[in-house]
Amino acid sequence: MDRNRTVAGLDVHKDSIYLCIMGHDEVIIFEKKYGVLTPAGSTGKCKISDLFEELGFRV
Known part of the structure; x- marks a missing residue:
């Protein structure tokens, strides 16, 4: 494993999604729990x- 790497899961x-x-x-x-039915913005997604x-990560 790369010791200089930041990981997400x-x-x-x-x-829910954690x-x-x-x-x-x-x-x-960073850690946060999201409800799957919680709308985000006007799209509801x-x-x-x-x-x-x-948070500064490339997606």
Whole structure:
């Protein structure tokens, strides 16, 4: 494993999605739980890729 790498993971369930971003030193940088029925904006769709971009990741 690249020791200078930041990683992200999604844990998808029936009623929720858990997002975790962890640094190379195994410290959690960001974590959040999303409801799958929670509308985002006028489209009613949650765009996790937008969140990654806001945090400075390339998608």
